[in-house]
Amino acid sequence: DSVLPFRATLLASAATTTTILCPTPVNVSCSLRPPRTTLSLKFGTCALSNPILHPRSSDGVNFKAYRVILEKSSSVLAEKLLALGSEPTHTSVTPEGTLPVLNLPEGAFTLRILLSAILPVRIYPPSSFEHAVPVLVAAKKYKAEAALSTLWAYIEKDIDLMVRPNNAFRAFCLARSQGLLREALAPARIALDLPMTIEGLDSTLRYAIGTSLYDMMSFRKCVRDRMIRSLDELRKSGELPSLWSNGCVGALRSDGTPSWIDEALTVMADPRSAFSNFDQSRFYSALHHHTQSTGCKSCADVPAVKKAIFWNTISLDIRMAITRAKEDFLSQRKSSSEQSLEFPTPTGGPVQFGPYDDLGAVDVIIRSSDGQDFPVHKLILSASSSFFRDMFSLPDVRPPAKRKRTAAAPTVHTIPVEEHSRVLGALLTLLYPRSCPKVDSYDLALHLLAAAQKYEMDGIMAHVRSIMSSQREAMLPLLYGHALFRQYAFAARHRLGPEAKSLAMLTFDRRLSFEEIGDSIRYLEGHVLYALLQYRRRCRDIVAYRLKSYLDLASPTALKFLKDSKQSFAIEITESPSRGIGVEAVEVYGCNARAVAGSIQPLWWRNFLSKLRTDVLSDALGPSIQALRIRAHFDSSLSAHLEDEPLCLMCAIIYASRKEQFCAALETELQEAIQNVPFELPRLE
Numbered sequence: 001d002s003v004l005p006f007r008a009t010l011l012a013s014a015a016t017t018t019t020i021l022c023p024t025p026v027n028v029s030c031s032l033r034p035p036r037t038t039l040s041l042k043f044g045t046c047a048l049s050n051p052i053l054h055p056r057s058s059d060g061v062n063f064k065a066y067r068v069i070l071e072k073s074s075s076v077l078a079e080k081l082l083a084l085g086s087e088p089t090h091t092s093v094t095p096e097g098t099l100p101v102l103n104l105p106e107g108a109f110t111l112r113i114l115l116s117a118i119l120p121v122r123i124y125p126p127s128s129f130e131h132a133v134p135v136l137v138a139a140k141k142y143k144a145e146a147a148l149s150t151l152w153a154y155i156e157k158d159i160d161l162m163v164r165p166n167n168a169f170r171a172f173c174l175a176r177s178q179g180l181l182r183e184a185l186a187p188a189r190i191a192l193d194l195p196m197t198i199e200g201l202d203s204t205l206r207y208a209i210g211t212s213l214y215d216m217m218s219f220r221k222c223v224r225d226r227m228i229r230s231l232d233e234l235r236k237s238g239e240l241p242s243l244w245s246n247g248c249v250g251a252l253r254s255d256g257t258p259s260w261i262d263e264a265l266t267v268m269a270d271p272r273s274a275f276s277n278f279d280q281s282r283f284y285s286a287l288h289h290h291t292q293s294t295g296c297k298s299c300a301d302v303p304a305v306k307k308a309i310f311w312n313t314i315s316l317d318i319r320m321a322i323t324r325a326k327e328d329f330l331s332q333r334k335s336s337s338e339q340s341l342e343f344p345t346p347t348g349g350p351v352q353f354g355p356y357d358d359l360g361a362v363d364v365i366i367r368s369s370d371g372q373d374f375p376v377h378k379l380i381l382s383a384s385s386s387f388f389r390d391m392f393s394l395p396d397v398r399p400p401a402k403r404k405r406t407a408a409a410p411t412v413h414t415i416p417v418e419e420h421s422r423v424l425g426a427l428l429t430l431l432y433p434r435s436c437p438k439v440d441s442y443d444l445a446l447h448l449l450a451a452a453q454k455y456e457m458d459g460i461m462a463h464v465r466s467i468m469s470s471q472r473e474a475m476l477p478l479l480y481g482h483a484l485f486r487q488y489a490f491a492a493r494h495r496l497g498p499e500a501k502s503l504a505m506l507t508f509d510r511r512l513s514f515e516e517i518g519d520s521i522r523y524l525e526g527h528v529l530y531a532l533l534q535y536r537r538r539c540r541d542i543v544a545y546r547l548k549s550y551l552d553l554a555s556p557t558a559l560k561f562l563k564d565s566k567q568s569f570a571i572e573i574t575e576s577p578s579r580g581i582g583v584e585a586v587e588v589y590g591c592n593a594r595a596v597a598g599s600i601q602p603l604w605w606r607n608f609l610s611k612l613r614t615d616v617l618s619d620a621l622g623p624s625i626q627a628l629r630i631r632a633h634f635d636s637s638l639s640a641h642l643e644d645e646p647l648c649l650m651c652a653i654i655y656a657s658r659k660e661q662f663c664a665a666l667e668t669e670l671q672e673a674i675q676n677v678p679f680e681l682p683r684l685e
Contacts, residue, residue, distance in 0.1 A: 053081075053100045055115065061108035062101070063115055073118045074144040077102075110134045117147035125154040129162040129171045129187065137178045152183065159186045165193040169216070173207040173526070176215055181333060185326050188219050192322070196220060198512050198533060205533070208526025217514055217521060219329045226325040230317050247298035258299065260290040283311050343490050343523060345420045346444040353425045356432055365414040366428065372421035373414070374428050384431045387455040423447040430460050439467050442475045442487060450494040465498070476506075482518040484510070489523040492531060492682055501679035504535050508622030512536060531682035536622045539674045543623040546673050547613040550666075551606060602651060604641035608633055625671055631663045 054062040055070075071078040084100060104111060113135045116124045126132040132155050139148040155162065163171045168191035175184035196216070198205070205213075235257065248258035287307075291300040353374055356362075362375035381388040417424065426437040427448055439445050445468045452460040468475065484506055491500035510516050512533060517524065611633055616623055638659070642652055 053102055055102045055104055055111060057108040057111045058105050059108050061111070063111060064099075065115055065119060069119055073146060074142040076142040077144075106134070106138050110138055113151070114138050114142075114144070114147065117150045118144055123150065123154065125151070125158070127162075129155070129159075130174065132162070133174050133178055133180065133183075136175075136180055136183055140180075155183075156186060160190065163187045163190050165190055168194070169201060169204055170207045172216060173209060173212040176212045177207075177209040181215075182330060184215070185219065185329070188216060189322060189326070191216070192220070192223065196514065198514065198529065202533070203530065205526040205530040208529075210525065211522055213524060213526060213529070214522040218332070219325070222329045222332070223322055223325040226321040226328060227318060230321040230324075231314075234314070234317050248296055258290070260286065260299075280311055280315070283314075343486070346422055346441060346447055353429055354432075356434070363412060365412055366424065367414050367416045368421040368424045369416075369418055370421050372425075374421075374424060375412070376428060376431075380431055384459065385455045385457045387457075419447075419451050423451055427451050427457075427460065430463060431457075439464065439471070440474075442468070443483075445475070446487060446490050446494075446496065446499060449496055449499065450490070453494065453496070468499075482520040484520075485517045486520040486523050488532065489520070489525075489528055492528045493525075495681055497679065497681055500681060501535075504532055504679060505539075505622075505674065507532065508536065508539070508624035509627055510622075512622070527682040531680060535677070535679050539677050540616055540623045542673050542677055543670050544613050544616050546670055547609055547616065550609050551613070553601065602641070602655075604637045604651070605655075608637035611637070623670075623674060625667050625674075628670075630666055631659070634659055634663055 053065060053067050055065050056062050067081060071081055080102060084102060113124050113126055126135055135151060136148065139151060168187040171187035172184050172191060287299060290296060360377060363378050364376055366374045366376055378392050382392055426444065429435060429437045439448065445464055448464045449461055452464065484503065488500060488503040488507065491503055514521060612628060612630065615628065638651060638655060642648065
């Protein structure tokens, strides 16, 4: 009963002859029309009363197919054909007669390729990986295993033509979003040829739906681990020392191989870099750098044949490591539960709720996701939540008999919800004005906000935000580490704008990289991470713009500081004639090293601001005011100037004494500029 033997029987049997058309659109003008061909197939006893039917695509294109082949090729299609019955609802009139129609949800392009793989006709393989994915998904959905294997054989053969390194990540995300794990590893392998950084992926991040980012980094980690393991095994086997001279003047490993080889090999083991970085040309480049820097004649005199053998041995081991890494990744995913985007439950003990019997008999029970029941009152829920108020006001649509029985013996209905008892208990306790739950973590506060927003409890949201504001200093230390990015992902996913912006600003002190995010990458969908990247860029640009306004003297703060400094210096030397500077010289006196002749800007002051702006634009950190180290740069620039100009009294007297005032004003202005940058919540994908 298997599909492949049955297909062979169709092609080899020698009884009656039946003409089968390839899947060609009938009576419909379609640009996807393939050449019309016929096949003469001989069937033994496989004769059905109504063998031909029309599978119809979602866009109304009919295809001709032989019923028995569809039934034998796919158990799902067999069930659909059985449900179709002998008297189908839809039929199609053709020159051959009236044929039954099997409506399928796939489009004409996808259905044509799928049917060509099921029927014994010439296969029309997809021309791109984007076209291949919906066909593979359809084959999996209909459990057409033979067709799936046939299609994948065609696709895998041309995968390097369909997927290029510059679109490999997008192809991987497309396959993973459709639940194709094994098939997604083909573009993941090609993506190894490119570095994997958040800045490098840029807008491509938007295609990473679900756990695609986590899967990609997990696969690259499997490749890294397998490479390290394979190279260690190769060293222990003694092959590397025997293939290379041990007379290197540089440091040697315990196995006798030069250390420069080991350092070069570690480049491949970094999941951030391109694994193809260490190709043959780079191998010879590393060798040339070693011989030129150390003058090592031993490594320089290694014969070309021996170099080629050494490289071929290592490259073969690397290719085998990548192949084994695929199996490692698949086995890890098979042994562990499917990674999901469900966030962990806030830590802490159970919340004590009720009882509130003195407020009247409870008339509804709210059941948490972990099965804990909370008896509450409809009146209080309705007063606090428009969501529950609308729910309880819905008309009773049950038959009159059941309504009478309920009226005679009232029952307390149970409403199951998605929230955990820890969150639900704290939320319901806030509704009753008897006690206030202890909201001692940012995690619990965010879950409460998400639940209150879901159930339209505006008063509870305002109350929780006031708690977060009053306990901010106690909660913030708990947010550092990978938990910070996880909390940002939660706030952005649940559309909590103020909290998402606040958490995004806290990430400014950290580099936006996969290493910094760590395991929290499993909670970050691509469009959420891309929104964070865009926000950091906008804040960086506004800080750079404000610093440029200081340089151009377009900032009132900068202009006022310079003018006030000159005025203060004039007063200082006027009141202290012992300094030896005449009052008549005050109007033209300034810093000994000015940026421009006649300008009131000291050169060191301009260099100080230029250095700050360069750091903002070039640093991988976000525009963190603390990370800018404004005071440290001010001190170093002023000190360098006074070393060159020890007699510059204005800078030594005035600028040094007014440093704190100016730096505080600059920090305040930059912080206000960042606060005014809008944070755009990512669109729901």
